[in-house]
Amino acid sequence: MPTSPSDAxxxxxxxxxxxxxxxxxxxxxADLGLRxxxxxxxxxxxxxxxxxxxxxxxxxxxxxxxxxxxxxTGLADRLAAHREAGRVDFLGGHQVWALERTxxxxxxxxxxxxxxxxRATVPAAAVLLATGAYERQLPFPGWTLPGxxxxxxxxxxxxxxxxxxxxxxxxxxxxxxxxxxxSSLVTAGAEVPSVVEATDYLGYxxxxxxxxxxxxxxxxxxxxxxxxxxxxxxxxxxSAVVEAxxxxxxxxxxxxxxxxxxxxxxxxxxxxxxxxxxxxHGLLPQIELATELGAATSTGPDGxxxxxxxxxxxxxxxxxxxxxxxxxxxGADLAIAEGELAAHAVADLAPRPALLRRRARLRxxxxxxxxxxxxxxxxxxxxxxxxxxxxxxEVPVARIREAVEELGAGDPRTxxxxxxxxxxxxxxxxxxxxxxxxxxxxxxxxxxxxxACPVPLSQLAAAED
Amino acid sequence: MRRTPAELxxxxxxxxxxxxxxxxxxxxxxxxxxxxxxWADGVLAWRTTRVGGRPRGVFCGIGACFDCLATVNGRPxxxxxxLPAEPGTTVTTQEGHGRADLAV
Numbered sequence: 001m002p003t004s005p006s007d008a009x010x011x012x013x014x015x016x017x018x019x020x021x022x023x024x025x026x027x028x029x030a031d032l033g034l035r036x037x038x039x040x041x042x043x044x045x046x047x048x049x050x051x052x053x054x055x056x057x058x059x060x061x062x063x064x065x066x067x068x069x070x071x072x073t074g075l076a077d078r079l080a081a082h083r084e085a086g087r088v089d090f091l092g093g094h095q096v097w098a099l100e101r102t103x104x105x106x107x108x109x110x111x112x113x114x115x116x117x118x119r120a121t122v123p124a125a126a127v128l129l130a131t132g133a134y135e136r137q138l139p140f141p142g143w144t145l146p147g148x149x150x151x152x153x154x155x156x157x158x159x160x161x162x163x164x165x166x167x168x169x170x171x172x173x174x175x176x177x178x179x180x181x182x183s184s185l186v187t188a189g190a191e192v193p194s195v196v197e198a199t200d201y202l203g204y205x206x207x208x209x210x211x212x213x214x215x216x217x218x219x220x221x222x223x224x225x226x227x228x229x230x231x232x233x234x235x236x237x238x239s240a241v242v243e244a245x246x247x248x249x250x251x252x253x254x255x256x257x258x259x260x261x262x263x264x265x266x267x268x269x270x271x272x273x274x275x276x277x278x279x280x281h282g283l284l285p286q287i288e289l290a291t292e293l294g295a296a297t298s299t300g301p302d303g304x305x306x307x308x309x310x311x312x313x314x315x316x317x318x319x320x321x322x323x324x325x326x327x328x329x330x331g332a333d334l335a336i337a338e339g340e341l342a343a344h345a346v347a348d349l350a351p352r353p354a355l356l357r358r359r360a361r362l363r364x365x366x367x368x369x370x371x372x373x374x375x376x377x378x379x380x381x382x383x384x385x386x387x388x389x390x391x392x393x394e395v396p397v398a399r400i401r402e403a404v405e406e407l408g409a410g411d412p413r414t415x416x417x418x419x420x421x422x423x424x425x426x427x428x429x430x431x432x433x434x435x436x437x438x439x440x441x442x443x444x445x446x447x448x449x450x451x452a453c454p455v456p457l458s459q460l461a462a463a464e465d
Numbered sequence: 466m467r468r469t470p471a472e473l474x475x476x477x478x479x480x481x482x483x484x485x486x487x488x489x490x491x492x493x494x495x496x497x498x499x500x501x502x503x504w505a506d507g508v509l510a511w512r513t514t515r516v517g518g519r520p521r522g523v524f525c526g527i528g529a530c531f532d533c534l535a536t537v538n539g540r541p542x543x544x545x546x547x548l549p550a551e552p553g554t555t556v557t558t559q560e561g562h563g564r565a566d567l568a569v
Contacts, residue, residue, distance in 0.1 A: 053474060053476065053496065054495070054496025054497070055496060056479050056494065056495025056497075057471075057476050057494055057495065057496045057497070058476050058477040058478045058479065059474040059475065060474065060475035060476070060477065061474045064473050064474055065474060114543075114544065114547040114549075115543065134525065134527065134529045135525065144519065146509035146510040146520050146521065146522045149524055149525075149526065150525045150526065152527065153523060153524060153525045153527065154526070155526075156526040156527050156546075157500065157501055157523065157526045160498070160501070161497045161498055161500070161501025161504070162494075162497075162501070163470065163497075163501045163505045164470060164504070165523070187473060188469070188470040188473045189468040189469050189470065189472070249509050249510065249520075391524070391530065392531060394514055394515070394516040394517055394519075425530075425531030425534070425542075429529050429530065430524075430525070
């Protein structure tokens with residue numbers, strides 16, 4: 001069997017995900033004397049937030065693509081020192097597909113490389129989940145056209161590959177990622193004719209005390225705002241892209257005003273020419289490695305399912321901790337604070353009170369942000385019967401409505417069995433929230449998937465050895 | 466003249482090489498994914514869907530959505546947003562489930 005450097009001995013802690021939360025957790029745990037494995041599906045550290053150009057691209061100023069780049073380089077330097085000293089092994093290109101509880105801890109099962117050509121098992125006494133989030137999508141007519149990409153996807157391709165999907169890019173959806181994406185796209189040379197945000201931002205004003213306690217967030221927001229002003233980007237609030245036009249690729253979008261419930265207001269449609277659309281409606285915690293073990297979850301103010309953790313960031317599964325977006329989406333600063341807190345808890349040490357207070361302030365802001373951008377129920381008003389909801393299996397709205405209204409399906413699972421929506425490659429990651437909404441069951445429950453990513457059968461067979 | 470992403474970060478990449486896309490040469494910079502090299506060449510679609518035969522390319526860019534699948538070096542269903550563009554990599558537009566060669 002192929003081996004990782006880890007196979008020789010059991011780690012004190014395996015940290016899954018090398019983004020802000022995982023990096024902070026691994027270096028803090030190593031500072032506190034624990035021997036750690038830091039695993040990530042990507043080949044370099046940073047996760048999605050600190051995603052940066054591959055070294056072959058010779059980027060002299062990666063900081064220009066990032067907010068707070070020095071925070072990342074600080075963490076990366078600490079990691080390098082710990083790696084040198086043998087306290088942390090960074091296992092890049094390691095995609096974790098399952099966690100297995102063993103007698104004295106965990107077996108972390110991974111496939112290696114983007115083609116999943118090999119496998120390994122990393123033994124650890126404890127596991128810290130820092131797998132972050134992926135974007136929430138709501139379908140609309142034309143959203144499967146080439147040139148329609150997720151807002152995070154546009155950023156990821158820009159940051160890692162230094163490429164843009166087009167020259168004139170509309171940015172639409174809801175949430176703080178839109179402003180960050182629009183600001184990096186215009187700074188990198190794209191024209192952004194409009195940022196289309198479904199809310200009116202008034203949600204933030206409801207709790208001024210929470211806002212005042214996180215001045216850094218206001219500075220960050222103002223930074224994006226001034227970049228957009230400088231490039232004359234128009235911000236349309238309480239509006240949405242209700243259709244993307246084109247045959248082989250997007251060439252225009254229709255934008256409409258929304259009422260308070262996100263229902264399009266008839267007669268307010270406007271067409272905007274563009275050659276790309278970056279769209280997203282917030283983020284969803286990526287928690288299947290924990291829910292598969294039965295970890296308890298709760299639904300946040302944004303309607304997203306996150307892991308339930310206690311004050312020391314323990315999940316309800318013994319020996320399994322969670323930090324950052326997996327506990328509810330809140331951004332990099334919060335993820336770093338939670339990574340440090342979780343590391344202290346795993347080492348069985350009390351954290352500094354200042355760190356606890358910082359986490360509380362940032363968590364309160366995260367909840368305010370989540371509530372402000374929660375999708376309103378009226379978004380289904382922009383769907384048409386032939387709009388694909390499930391991109392993988394090409395299941396249109398009409399088939400899902402038929403399953404619900406004529407065949408009596410009342411929950412996403414029954415809709416899935418009757419229509420195949422959510423049964424394709426992405427396993428419902430793209431269509432899950434929309435299917436749950438159309439099924440009329442309100443909030444989606446936690447997904448239970450035996451594997452967190454595709455695993456070749458040959459490797460499953462080999463795992464039985 | 467607007468700025469490019471490479472100018473923004475002061476990139477001085479190693480020499481470009483080529484990958485093959487549907488029989489023609491497409492330049493790629495060291496470290497770029499296959500999807501990034503195709504985007505840089507203005508190509509946004511390299512798959513047609515199984516049911517409707519509709520074009521697809523990158524959607525999520527992080528390996529979650531599987532829309533960017535293509536046949537790479539003869540292997541179908543490869544996520545091009547995760548795979549590095551290596552010198553000599555061949556990429557073919559994938560039709561349907563990409564396993565036409567298995568048809569009986």
